[in-house]
């Protein structure tokens with residue numbers, strides 16, 4: 001596979017005769033511009049707005065695309081995935097359909113540990129090869145930025161291999177990949193049940209090793225009864241802070257351990273899942289500016305019945321992102337468009353919340369709002385051009401892809 005040229009497109013580009021949903025903050029709704037144009041120089045937007053108001057100098061000598069009245073949104077952003085993994089767990093899915101309980105599946109060698117085993121057996125190149133089709137599926141629907149977590153390696157060598165594979169994806173495709181170290185995800189078999197000793201290993205050995213190589217853009221943890229306690233996660237977060245890395249958290253997915261408040265206390269970029277988050281958690285997140293990342297794929301796949309408190313998030317002004325949570329155990333989902341439909345249908349998000357959740361708010365959840373996520377001057381020319389009549393179609397359909405073209409950094 002030839003490595004992509006990761007530089008921005010050179011020169012001046014113009015997309016005209018477009019309907020824009022700029023998703024800019026502080027403007028009404030989707031920031032719609034009916035007869036719009038976008039100009040980009042060297043891959044950065046220099047103008048996005050009404051075509052009639054565009055400085056005429058920008059049209060001269062520009063490579064011009066007539067969008068023929070199509071809708072243009074910011075390129076979509078999947079801000080929570082475990083895209084790098086080996087094999088799949090379709091066998092467990094069959095066992096569960098046949099009535100097996102989670103414990104029975106685990107005793108038969110299933111669960112996260114089976115994915116750890118598969119990942120440890122795979123080379124970095126094999127991981128890249130297995131992950132590219134999933135990345136390509138996301139990109140085919142207009143995704144221009146994707147976050148990828150580690151967490152199936154669970155020792156320094158294998159976590160490093162996962163994150164290097166994620167960096168390889170960034171080199172091999174015209175897409176921005178952001179990496180997150182998720183060492184405190186599950187207990188590996190060699191830890192022999194000693195969670196505290198494993199957390200020490202993560203905080204004092206694995207994380208510093210990963211950080212020294214610059215392999216992680218952020219640090220995540222799984223705060224849950226079946227995973228790690230708030231106190232254990234705090235030890236990992238303290239080290240992340242000391243290393244200057246931002247944090248995010250799998251919080252309150254299956255029970256309320258007050259993960260949302262823990263995340264807020266550390267100024268986390270996002271807290272994710274949040275089905276069991278209470279009002280104090282929502283208030284703390286609002287105060288800290290921590291984004292709530294809603295993951296309907298996992299809710300659907302594990303047949304959870306408790307919904308995240310979307311009403312409380314709105315009431316307290318917590319920003320909401322929407323992501324696939326692509327992973328082999330609880331969300332084998334590679335469609336961000338279908339994810340938006342689920343967020344609307346299962347949790348009652350509006351079309352505007354779904355579109356903001358996969359653009360502006362997803363960028364915020366990655367600490368990238370200055371670079372992408374809206375159609376505004378100064379940001380990367382990351383665009384999705386759609387064959388639709390109204391933006392709601394992006395949320396309404398199930399399993400149909402109306403993407404006309406995807407532009408990443410102007411190309």
Ligand code: DI6
Nearest residue numbers: 112222250298327328329330
């Ligand atoms: N929450 C989840 O739902 C997944 N990880 C996490 O932190 C489960 C991952 C898996 O089962 O492989």
Ligand code: FE
Nearest residue numbers: 080082250325
């Ligand atoms: Fe996850």
